[in-house]
Amino acid sequence: HQQSDHVHAAAGFGYLFSFLHMVGLLVQNATLPRLVLAAVNALALLWYVVQRAYMVMTTKAARVLSMEVVEDGDGMRHVALELQADGFAFTPGQWARLHIPRVGAVGHPFTILPGSAKGAIRFIIKASGGYTRRLASADLQGHKVRVEGPYGSPGVLPATKWASAVAFVVGGVGVTPAIALAPEVKSRGDPPLVYWALRSQRLFQLCADMLAPHVDPALSHCQLANAQGRPSKRPPSPNMWVPPERFAPAPAKQDLADWLRAAGAEARRRAKANHKPASLYVFVCGPPQLGAGARAAAKLLAKEQPRLEVQVHEETFSFVPR
Numbered sequence: 001h002q003q004s005d006h007v008h009a010a011a012g013f014g015y016l017f018s019f020l021h022m023v024g025l026l027v028q029n030a031t032l033p034r035l036v037l038a039a040v041n042a043l044a045l046l047w048y049v050v051q052r053a054y055m056v057m058t059t060k061a062a063r064v065l066s067m068e069v070v071e072d073g074d075g076m077r078h079v080a081l082e083l084q085a086d087g088f089a090f091t092p093g094q095w096a097r098l099h100i101p102r103v104g105a106v107g108h109p110f111t112i113l114p115g116s117a118k119g120a121i122r123f124i125i126k127a128s129g130g131y132t133r134r135l136a137s138a139d140l141q142g143h144k145v146r147v148e149g150p151y152g153s154p155g156v157l158p159a160t161k162w163a164s165a166v167a168f169v170v171g172g173v174g175v176t177p178a179i180a181l182a183p184e185v186k187s188r189g190d191p192p193l194v195y196w197a198l199r200s201q202r203l204f205q206l207c208a209d210m211l212a213p214h215v216d217p218a219l220s221h222c223q224l225a226n227a228q229g230r231p232s233k234r235p236p237s238p239n240m241w242v243p244p245e246r247f248a249p250a251p252a253k254q255d256l257a258d259w260l261r262a263a264g265a266e267a268r269r270r271a272k273a274n275h276k277p278a279s280l281y282v283f284v285c286g287p288p289q290l291g292a293g294a295r296a297a298a299k300l301l302a303k304e305q306p307r308l309e310v311q312v313h314e315e316t317f318s319f320v321p322r
Contacts, residue, residue, distance in 0.1 A: 019045055059099065059148040060088045064140045065120060069127075070202035077127040077136045078173065078203050085147050086119040092180045093154030098123065099146040102138055104131045107148055111176040113210070121147070124207060126173040155313050156181050156283050157188075163281035163311075164274065165267035166192040169256065169294045171286025172200065175207055177315055178285070182214035190270055193263045194220040195256060197290060219266055221259055257297040264301050264308050279309040291316070 022038045062085035071077045081098075090096070090112050097107035108131050113122040127136035154177070156166060166185050168178040175196055185192045194215045198204060204224060264280055271278035280301075284294045291314045302310045 015045065015048070055148060059146050060085055062088070062121075062145050062147050064143050064145060065115070065117075067140050068206075069136050070206055072200050072202050076200050076202075077133075078200060078206060079123075079125040079127060079132070079136050080206055081123045081125065081135075081140070082115050083121050083123075083145065083147065084115075084117075084119055085121050088119075088121060088147055088150075090121070090150035091154065091157075092184045093156060093177055094150035094152045094180075096121075096147050096149030096151065099148060100135065100138075100140065100143075102140070102143065103134045106131075107146075108132070109151075111180060112150060113176060113180050124173060124176050124179075124203075126203075154181060156281065157184060159281040159311070159313075160185055160188040162276075163267075163279045164271035164276055165190065165263060165280050167260070167263045167280060167282045168192055168194045168196075169260075169282060169284045169286070169290065170194070171197045171290040173203065174285035174287075174290075174315075175203075175211065176285075177283070179207060179210045181283070182211060186214045191216045193266065194222075195259050195263075196221070197223045197225065197286070199225055216266075219262060256293050257300055260294075260297045260301050261304070264305055264310070268305075268308060277309065278307060279311070282310065282312045283315065284312060285315040 019038075019041050022034070022041060026034045026038050062083040065082045065084050066080075067082075068080040069077055070080070088096075092114075093111075095109050095111050097109050099107040110123045110125055113124065114120075115122045125132055125135065127133045159166060168175075168182070170178050175198070178192075178194055178196070182192050182194070192215055194211065196211075201224060204222070208222075260282070263282075267280040268278040282294060282298055284291050295312055295314070298310045298312045302308065
């Protein structure tokens with residue numbers, strides 16, 4: 001992402017020089033085709049300048065209130081960053097670019113979570129790339145940063161008007177959109193269903209309390225697996241939050257297709273109770289293999305239950321070709 005942003009900035013300068021070259025040719029010999037070409041490119045350049053100005057205007061100053069780095073035994077690290085960002089308004093499910101000069105020159109996108117106090121926002125970040133690893137190693141307590149955004153228009157919230165059930169299928173730190181959106185979904189009707197597959201026990205400890213009160217505990221499933229994808233045999237740590245009546249790691253792996261069938265059955269039950277057509281909205285955020293599994297399971301469910309409308313939305317950040 002950082003390399004792509006640098007190339008994008010360099011391309012802007014290249015475009016400017018190309019435009020100046022067009023103007024030079026137009027001054028030397030003004031023909032109608034050259035005039036039209038210069039006018040079209042002038043509009044494109046103006047739009048680029050307006051876009052960059054908007055980005056600068058929507059960037060707000062913030063201060064780091066707290067920073068916590070948690071690490072599993074296999075070296076997997078996650079960062080919980082809370083900022084005081086007065087005046088920064090957002091809709092649940094939106095994301096922002098976080099600009100931290102000490103970490104990197106280019107801002108990076110992360111899902112916005114509500115903070116613990118008025119005007120505070122929170123980010124849960126996996127240290128997986130160069131920028132996020134540097135972020136996890138930096139001491140940012142009390143430092144000033146900038147937040148650009150918010151961006152995005154989550155499809156989950158409009159879906160609550162017609163879907164009889166909303167299901168989140170998330171993997172690892174992809175749980176952050178579910179944390180942001182679940183309270184809002186619950187406030188508009190029935191609580192959402194969640195299937196959360198993850199390998200980090202510390203990430204579970206970090207996020208479970210934020211998610212558990214807002215989901216359907218009977219039909220939500222948390223699969224804590226090891227690096228090979230098998231159910232973890234590690235016993236919970238002494239301070240691990242696992243009340244039996246709430247969202248807790250499942251003792252055995254549940255097939256995603258089977259879980260989605262149960263979600264479909266719940267969607268039909270809710271539809272019958274509310275006298276509306278049966279429909280299931282599935283929000284997916286996680287690694288590519290999880291997205292592929294969710295799409296295949298949803299396709300199978302729609303085939304098995306033709307009277308149930310199933311829609312899948314996959315949330316991805318794709319900036320550079322893979």
